[in-house]
Amino acid sequence: QSVLTQPPSVSGTPGQRVTISCSGSSSNIGSNTVNWYQQLPGAAPKVLIYNNNQRPSGVPDRFSGSKSGTSASLAISGLQSEDEADFYCASWDDSLNVVFGGGTKLTVL
Amino acid sequence: QLQLQESGPGLVKPSETLSLTCTVSGDSVSTTKYYWGWIRQPPGKGLEWIGSIYYRGDTHYSPSLKSRVTISVDTSKNQFSLKVTSVTAADTAIYYCAEVGIYFYYMDVWGKGTSVTVSS
Numbered sequence: 001q002s003v004l005t006q007p008p009s010v011s012g013t014p015g016q017r018v019t020i021s022c023s024g025s026s027s028n029i030g031s032n033t034v035n036w037y038q039q040l041p042g043a044a045p046k047v048l049i050y051n052n053n054q055r056p057s058g059v060p061d062r063f064s065g066s067k068s069g070t071s072a073s074l075a076i077s078g079l080q081s082e083d084e085a086d087f088y089c090a091s092w093d094d095s096l097n098v099v100f101g102g103g104t105k106l107t108v109l
Numbered sequence: 110q111l112q113l114q115e116s117g118p119g120l121v122k123p124s125e126t127l128s129l130t131c132t133v134s135g136d137s138v139s140t141t142k143y144y145w146g147w148i149r150q151p152p153g154k155g156l157e158w159i160g161s162i163y164y165r166g167d168t169h170y171s172p173s174l175k176s177r178v179t180i181s182v183d184t185s186k187n188q189f190s191l192k193v194t195s196v197t198a199a200d201t202a203i204y205y206c207a208e209v210g211i212y213f214y215y216m217d218v219w220g221k222g223t224s225v226t227v228s229s
Binding site: 002017032033035037040044045046047050051054056085086088090095096097098099100101102 | 146148155156157158160162169170171189205210212213214215216217219220221222
């Protein structure tokens with residue numbers, strides 16, 4: 001049982017916009033920033049969004065993040081086949097550790 | 110360019126201690142810019158935070174693993190390490206080391222991961 005709640009799966013067609021939600025509580029998302037990671041099949045995770053909505057250099061602007069209260073979301077616009085991956089949200093928790101969502105599998109139809 | 114590489118036994122017996130090392134290249138493990146962290150992923154499951162360490166020894170551990178986990182830094186070898194005691198099959202996972210930014214606590218650089226199986 002993960003501390004942060006994500007949908008197990010989402011899907012979309014090429015060119016479409018999809019969103020992935022991440023729900024937490026006042027001790028994590030409600031009082032700390034949210035980061036998002038993409039894990040391609042067989043690879044290590046890679047940071048996609050940090051500090052709620054900041055993209056590291058090299059991450060396409062098709063990926064965007066937002067946060068409101070104790071929830072956050074990741075939006076992917078102009079969906080591409082190479083976006084097919086697992087996505088994880090994460091946040092610092094006031095219990096002094098990082099908490100992850102259970103992960104969302106994105107399928108590009 | 111910062112790079113991380115995990116190393117250690119791929120097979121550990123139940124009740125024994127799992128020991129892994131992460132070798133840092135491209136920067137010093139004594140830097141004040143990052144924490145150093147460990148994350149694991151059981152087969153077919155999601156990511157689990159294990160803990161992190163700052164160069165001066167400050168540590169944060171997952172509450173669920175705190176009683177069995179120790180993370181340490183070896184500045185002479187530019188490495189940091191993970192020990193998990195009294196392992197069971199539930200500790201079977203891919204173990205990743207990562208650089209953790211000190212401002213927004215996100216894992217910016219990851220190692221490729223090393224697979225550890227707990228079995229007799």
